[in-house]
Amino acid sequence: MNLNLWIIPLLPLAGATINGLFGKRFSNKLVNAIALGSTALAFIYAIYVAARFFGLPADQIPHIEHYFTWMTAGTFMAEFGTYLDQLSLVMLLIVTGVGFLIHIYSVGYMEHEGGYYRFFAYLNLFMFFMLMLILANNYLMMFVGWEGVGLASYLLIGFWFLKDSAANAGKKAFIANRVGDFGFLIALFLLVKHFGNLQYETIFKGLAAYPVEASVGVLTAIGLLMMVGASGKSAQIPLYVWLPDAMEGPTPVSALIHAATMVTAGVYMVARSNGIFNRAPIALTVVAVIGTLTAIFAASIGILQTDIKKVLAYSTVSQLGYMFMGCGVAAYGAGIFHLMTHAFFKALLFLSAGAIIHGLGGEQDMRHMGGLRKYMPKAFWVMTIATFTISGFPPLAAFFSKDEILWKTWASGSHILWLIGIIAAGMTSFYMFRLWFMTFFGEYRGPVPEAGSHGHDADGQHAGHAGAIHAQQDDAHGSDHGHGLPHESPMIMIAPLIVLAVLSFIGGWVGIPAALGGSDRFDHFLDPVFHSVRVAEPRGESAVAPVEPAEHEDRGTELAFMGISVAAASIGFLGAWFLYYKRTDLPAKLAAAAGGLYRLVLDKYRIDELYGATIIHPIVLLSTNVLWKGVDATLIDGTLNESAAGARDISDGLRHMQSGNIRSYAGWVAFGAAVVIAFMVWKGVQ
Amino acid sequence: MVPLSYYLILSAILFACGVAGFLIKRNIITIFMSIELMLNAVNLTFVAFAAELKALSGHVFVFFVMVVAAAEAAVGLAIIIAVFRTRETLNVDRVNLLKL
Numbered sequence: 199m200n201l202n203l204w205i206i207p208l209l210p211l212a213g214a215t216i217n218g219l220f221g222k223r224f225s226n227k228l229v230n231a232i233a234l235g236s237t238a239l240a241f242i243y244a245i246y247v248a249a250r251f252f253g254l255p256a257d258q259i260p261h262i263e264h265y266f267t268w269m270t271a272g273t274f275m276a277e278f279g280t281y282l283d284q285l286s287l288v289m290l291l292i293v294t295g296v297g298f299l300i301h302i303y304s305v306g307y308m309e310h311e312g313g314y315y316r317f318f319a320y321l322n323l324f325m326f327f328m329l330m331l332i333l334a335n336n337y338l339m340m341f342v343g344w345e346g347v348g349l350a351s352y353l354l355i356g357f358w359f360l361k362d363s364a365a366n367a368g369k370k371a372f373i374a375n376r377v378g379d380f381g382f383l384i385a386l387f388l389l390v391k392h393f394g395n396l397q398y399e400t401i402f403k404g405l406a407a408y409p410v411e412a413s414v415g416v417l418t419a420i421g422l423l424m425m426v427g428a429s430g431k432s433a434q435i436p437l438y439v440w441l442p443d444a445m446e447g448p449t450p451v452s453a454l455i456h457a458a459t460m461v462t463a464g465v466y467m468v469a470r471s472n473g474i475f476n477r478a479p480i481a482l483t484v485v486a487v488i489g490t491l492t493a494i495f496a497a498s499i500g501i502l503q504t505d506i507k508k509v510l511a512y513s514t515v516s517q518l519g520y521m522f523m524g525c526g527v528a529a530y531g532a533g534i535f536h537l538m539t540h541a542f543f544k545a546l547l548f549l550s551a552g553a554i555i556h557g558l559g560g561e562q563d564m565r566h567m568g569g570l571r572k573y574m575p576k577a578f579w580v581m582t583i584a585t586f587t588i589s590g591f592p593p594l595a596a597f598f599s600k601d602e603i604l605w606k607t608w609a610s611g612s613h614i615l616w617l618i619g620i621i622a623a624g625m626t627s628f629y630m631f632r633l634w635f636m637t638f639f640g641e642y643r644g645p646v647p648e649a650g651s652h653g654h655d656a657d658g659q660h661a662g663h664a665g666a667i668h669a670q671q672d673d674a675h676g677s678d679h680g681h682g683l684p685h686e687s688p689m690i691m692i693a694p695l696i697v698l699a700v701l702s703f704i705g706g707w708v709g710i711p712a713a714l715g716g717s718d719r720f721d722h723f724l725d726p727v728f729h730s731v732r733v734a735e736p737r738g739e740s741a742v743a744p745v746e747p748a749e750h751e752d753r754g755t756e757l758a759f760m761g762i763s764v765a766a767a768s769i770g771f772l773g774a775w776f777l778y779y780k781r782t783d784l785p786a787k788l789a790a791a792a793g794g795l796y797r798l799v800l801d802k803y804r805i806d807e808l809y810g811a812t813i814i815h816p817i818v819l820l821s822t823n824v825l826w827k828g829v830d831a832t833l834i835d836g837t838l839n840e841s842a843a844g845a846r847d848i849s850d851g852l853r854h855m856q857s858g859n860i861r862s863y864a865g866w867v868a869f870g871a872a873v874v875i876a877f878m879v880w881k882g883v884q
Numbered sequence: 885m886v887p888l889s890y891y892l893i894l895s896a897i898l899f900a901c902g903v904a905g906f907l908i909k910r911n912i913i914t915i916f917m918s919i920e921l922m923l924n925a926v927n928l929t930f931v932a933f934a935a936e937l938k939a940l941s942g943h944v945f946v947f948f949v950m951v952v953a954a955a956e957a958a959v960g961l962a963i964i965i966a967v968f969r970t971r972e973t974l975n976v977d978r979v980n981l982l983k984l
Contacts, residue, residue: 857980858981859977859980860977861910861976861977864907865907
């Protein structure tokens with residue numbers, strides 16, 4: 199059977215090419231038609247593929263398509279091909295589906311922006327690379343997609359490239375990712391060395407010959423290096439620093455790339471490489487520990503952020519930590535499940551935040567919001583669903599996915615990780631409800647211009663930061679329509695929000711655990727992907743036993759743990775309610791009481807400063823003094839300049855031979871002839 | 885029969901005269917004649933060797949040299965006339981516009 203999977207990535211690429219090359223002359227409507235059309239077609243085709251996929255017999259999964267050989271070098275071979283199994287199918291539907299919704303939303307959000315065609319060309323380019331990443335049938339193609347989404351991310355973070363902060367944020371993201379990609383690349387080299395090539399088939403088959411490594415072996419090295427790559431792309435400790443800065447990009451970009459899809463590529467890669475990680479328990483433990491630490495670390499930073507997008511950015515980092523935590527205890531299904539629900543609710547959160555920012559004319563500081571419930575009822579309701587989802591209240595989506603991760607972490611015996619996870623869950627609930635109360639409840643704290651005033655006299659009052667970020671947006675808005683009072687966003691922005699809200703509500707129901715009377719269908723659906731390698735192994739018992747299915751555990755215990763999760767979420771809710779609704783004077787007093795600790799968290803633990811002092815500053819010094827002034831200016835330029843000066847000096851001497859005096863020429867000719875004759879006579883004598 | 889060395893010595897003397905004239909004289913016509921003198925010294929060598937060795941190629945070379953000399957004389961004289969028209973002198977030391 200041939201599913202022609204190549205069509206899916208090619209559609210957005212075509213859209214990107216047309217819009218990118220010719221879009222400047224197109225009207226916005228035509229740009230929309232091309233960008234949205236190609237994405238919509240890709241989504242529809244993905245649904246068709248999904249329908250066909252369910253009809254495939256089990257022995258034809260994974261469905262692999264080979265198109266052509268990309269390169270051969272000795273025994274190494276890389277080809278273009280696609281690999282469709284349950285995992286890539288889930289990713290495919292998430293990326294095309296959420297991507298399409300965000301494309302629709304962007305039409306409304308970017309309406310007043312310059313570079314409209316450029317934005318959509320980049321967005322489609324991103325879709326192309328992301329689809330290539332998830333559909334690849336070898337690690338090399340995955341790497342191409344991996345780098346490509348990094349490029350698209352860079353371009354879109356720096357979309358308002360005239361602004362220094364946006365350009366710098368783009369560079370930061372790109373360089374932080376470069377560090378991670380370095381690790382990934384070395385992992386690929388190791389794979390080539392030990393398995394011959396990078397085809398998934400070859401590697402997954404070859405893995406059967408490898409026993410579980412008790413100590414550090416080659417698979418552990420590969421796993422750890424892959425995790426370096428994943429921590430760059432998926433913003434985990436220690437490379438997470440780029441993601442909060444990436445919020446400089448337009449909000450739909452934050453939703454699509456820096457929340458729903460691209461940043462989950464690392465999780466996908468770890469899940470895809472489960473055969474490797476299952477045989478490298480040390481690497482797996484590192485994944486779990488990094489994930490858990492990131493979850494609580496980022497959550498604690500999120501608590502004190504005042505920029506609405508920054509809160510969500512740290513929340514994304516934290517939720518990605520949960521996914522790695524799930525993968526790290528070999529519960530890949532749980533990790534991917536959370537990836538899916540997260541794609542829904544985090545896209546929803548970002549897009550709602552975008553709707554709020556749009557409705558306030560570019561205001562991002564939550565201290566200038568408040569009471570927006572009255573002005574934006576629709577945004578309020580979708581945001582409410584998203585907030586309750588991410589906080590983990592049943593029966594919303596994230597409750598099931600997050601709880602599954604926490605439960606499997608406990609069941610795997612990592613009780614400390616579970617404890618940290620549950621505390622982070624409470625923090626998540628707290629900072630999300632803090633955001634919710636600060637934005638939608640209380641009185642509107644933003645500037646209310648006098649009647650008839652047009653544009654944004656508010657800019658001067660903004661915190662300089664927030665004002666600067668959207669200065670360009672403000673200009674665009676200001677010239678078009680004034681922002682008297684906050685207003686609801688146009689329907690084209692609200693409609694995708696509603697779809698995402700529904701998905702955030704019911705999206706978790708595909709994975710209701712057995713303890714609650716469900717059948718855990720999502721996990722069972724993905725099971726073949728995560729067990730196929732184990733089955734192929736002759737000594738099955740030597741592989742890391744994945745977490746025992748919940749049925750084997752005491753059902754009562756699982757229910758009790760769900761209770762604890764809900765309790766943690768409720769405590770977070772109550773805390774936020776008390777501090778940011780009931781007693782709004784308290785936070786300031788608490789902050790004063792906490793003193794240094796408060797400022798430390800407010801400054802994001804000064805990690806950026808730490809990196810600046812320990813890594814960036816020395817590198818800059820080294821580059822300036824040794825590489826630039828030493829190697830470049832002295833050695834390379836010096837050699838070049840000196841040889842040029844030498845040539846000039848020699849020529850300066852020689853040019854005097856050309857005197858312009860005919861008789862001196864004649865003399866030289868006679869002299870030369872005499873020398874030749876003398877030479878020949880001398881030769882003859884010899 | 886005159887020995888070969890006589891011809892060669894005469895030819896060397898003629899050639900040396902040509903070189904000396906070529907280097908010493910300032911009049912462009914004289915220099916030109918010196919060049920002709922050198923060419924003919926060479927011609928003499930050629931025919932002397934050709935007669936001595938009973939080889940025809942030496943004669944053929946002489947004809948070639950004469951043809952080239954004729955062509956050179958035509959072009960050279962034309963250049964001299966052109967130079968004289970513009971510079972109004974035949975002194976090569978004053979035809980020095982290409983000087984540094």
